[in-house]
Amino acid sequence: xxxxxxxxxxxxxxxxxxxxxxxxxxxxxxxxxxxxxxxxxxxxxxxxxxxxxxxxxxxxxxxxxxxxxxxxxxxxxxxxxxxxxxxxxxxxxxxxxxxxxxxxxxxxxxxxxxxxxxxxxxxxxxxxxxxxxxxxxxxxxxxxxxxxxxxxxxxxxxxxxxxxxxxxxxxxxxxxxxxxxxxxxxxxxxxxxxxxxxxxxxxxxxxxxxxxxxxxxxxxxxxxxxxxxxxxxxxxxxxxxxxxxxxxxxxxxxxxxxxxxxxxxxxxxxxxxxxxxxxxx
Numbered sequence: 001x002x003x004x005x006x007x008x009x010x011x012x013x014x015x016x017x018x019x020x021x022x023x024x025x026x027x028x029x030x031x032x033x034x035x036x037x038x039x040x041x042x043x044x045x046x047x048x049x050x051x052x053x054x055x056x057x058x059x060x061x062x063x064x065x066x067x068x069x070x071x072x073x074x075x076x077x078x079x080x081x082x083x084x085x086x087x088x089x090x091x092x093x094x095x096x097x098x099x100x101x102x103x104x105x106x107x108x109x110x111x112x113x114x115x116x117x118x119x120x121x122x123x124x125x126x127x128x129x130x131x132x133x134x135x136x137x138x139x140x141x142x143x144x145x146x147x148x149x150x151x152x153x154x155x156x157x158x159x160x161x162x163x164x165x166x167x168x169x170x171x172x173x174x175x176x177x178x179x180x181x182x183x184x185x186x187x188x189x190x191x192x193x194x195x196x197x198x199x200x201x202x203x204x205x206x207x208x209x210x211x212x213x214x215x216x217x218x219x220x221x222x223x224x225x226x227x228x229x230x231x232x233x234x235x236x237x238x239x240x241x242x243x244x245x246x247x248x249x250x251x252x253x254x255x256x257x258x259x260x261x262x263x264x265x266x267x268x269x270x271x272x273x274x275x276x277x278x279x280x281x
Contacts, residue, residue, distance in 0.1 A: 078150055084279075090197060120139065126192070127193075149176065152180075186252055234254065
């Protein structure tokens with residue numbers, strides 16, 4: 001009789017409310033399944049979030065590489081094309097004037113060419129302080145279509161090379177050719193040369209200053225002096241500051257020291273570089 005009761009008890013099924021012999025086991029199984037499901041969701045969310053961060057980091061890295069490297073590659077190629085085009089039209093010799101013990105020849109007043117249309121080429125700038133191979137085209141205009149690809153841009157409201165007043169140009173510092181990357185390295189007395197189809201204009205660097213972007217008075221005919229009448233020829237170069245930012249502007253001021261016509265040949269200091277840009281070096 002006892003054996004029959006035991007067999008009967010073992011055969012009693014669950015009543016559906018978890019009160020049968022298998023109820024507690026099923027509840028434990030359900031809890032484990034629920035815990036596993038919650039854990040899987042958390043792990044999946046963390047995994048997806050990590051992948052998104054990794055992707056965002058990769059995109060940011062590619063963008064930095066594009067800005068700091070590829071834009072320079074593109075700009076250098078287009079600037080080289082512009083210089084080659086200028087060289088084809090340049091008729092002057094590439095050898096400097098013969099040394100002489102006499103006083104420097106007087107070439108008269110500098111020739112002042114009219115400003116070209118937007119995007120037209122004014123000439124080439126050479127800055128030995130920036131390296132023996134430094135030569136950059138100077139284009140008319142300061143829009144992104146100029147500064148992002150073609151090098152130095154001339155502020156249309158300012159003078160042309162050699163004219164009394166302010167010949168002002170702008171250029172990027174760390175991207176898009178980085179044409180003025182080393183503007184902070186200029187030392188008073190450094191020579192800056194501008195070559196046009198008419199000749200060579202030699203400027204001497206004087207000083208620089210850091211200003212806010214709103215300081216447009218640096219572009220006045222006499223820089224920072226409203227209402228003043230210019231009696232000298234200035235060269236003003238502007239770029240962003242600091243090197244990897246744009247919160248300020250760094251301004252470099254120079255004065256015209258001399259000029260010589262294209263027929264006289266280039267100044268001695270840049271003769272090799274001029275010959276190179278002309279394809280004769």
